[in-house]
Amino acid sequence: MIKLISFSSLFAVLCLSANSFADDTELYVFESTARSGSRPQVLIIFDTSGSMDSNFKTDTPYVRGDENVDKGGTLKPKTKLFYTRSSSNIPNSSSKQFFLHEVNGCDVGEKYLQDYGMFTGYIREHKYVGENGTWSEIPLTDGSGITQVDCYEDIAEKNYYNNNTNFWGFPVDGLGTSATPIRYTAANNSSTPAQIDDAVAKAKLTNFGIGQPITLYTEKYINWYHSSKVQKNYSRLEIAQRVIEDTIVTTPGLILGFRYLTIMMVITVMVGELFMEYLLLMKHQKTNC
Incomplete structure (x- = not known):
């Protein structure tokens, strides 16, 4: 109901x-x-x-825009993206609860981070448990070990650009090894609609979209939030x-x-x-x- x-x-x-x-x-x-x-x-x-x-x-209020971007308006690779599950517990700038923008494959969220300094979505990291590659919930402690992040919103929108992090495609579980990771089923501008639909179907076999959403914040937002205003x-x-x-x-x-x-x-x-x-x-x- x-x-x-x-x-x-x-x-x-x-x-x-x-x-x-x-x-x-x-x-x-x-x-x-x-x-x-x-x-x-x-x-x-x-x-x-x-x-x-x-x-x-x-x-x-927070001054929107004017984030840590390059000449093309994209967040710089070493920009820290802090994260939390609750807006009542926003980490401060000394927290280890962050990952770098260069590993953020959530393309849908990029414009929101650039314009508003925050984005909420179903976000996961890729990691290997033993030699089994899986997209898992982000740890709410130390994010320094995170090597790749993506979001369900990209899957729902059939967006395969992955914020130009390292590979175009859609998330997949169970492929590759820790030495040679395979995180995505390939998809690009040359892919047919059937190929894209197949890659999206595989992505929906992961746990993206299940669990609790995560809110990302830029360094600028974090510094503003914890400042004297x-x-x-x-x-x-x-x-x-x-x-x-x-x-x-x-x-x-x-x-x-x-x-x-x-x-x-x-x-x-x-x-x-x-x-x-x-x-x-x-x-x-x-x-x-």
């Missing part, structure tokens, strides 16, 4: 103002939704009554909109659509009560406040 969660922007402000514009992506993405084909469904209600225009002082006055509605926007744009696993806004949401306007309903789709219920 689908469970819907709804809250006004005032509720969002009160719950999230402690972290001031920090993301809360685990509110929307939950275990096993990806492989079931049933994406998260969320009901978000923004109250646009006069009280939402009132201001209060809070931390300035300047405070400014913002309206309650401005804060709520920024929090929800950051969550939505960095979580592509949601089914989203819209009627008239340019952020991916389904919106119903309740004219009589002067508030908007932002209808997203979610299967589980969770709130953090």
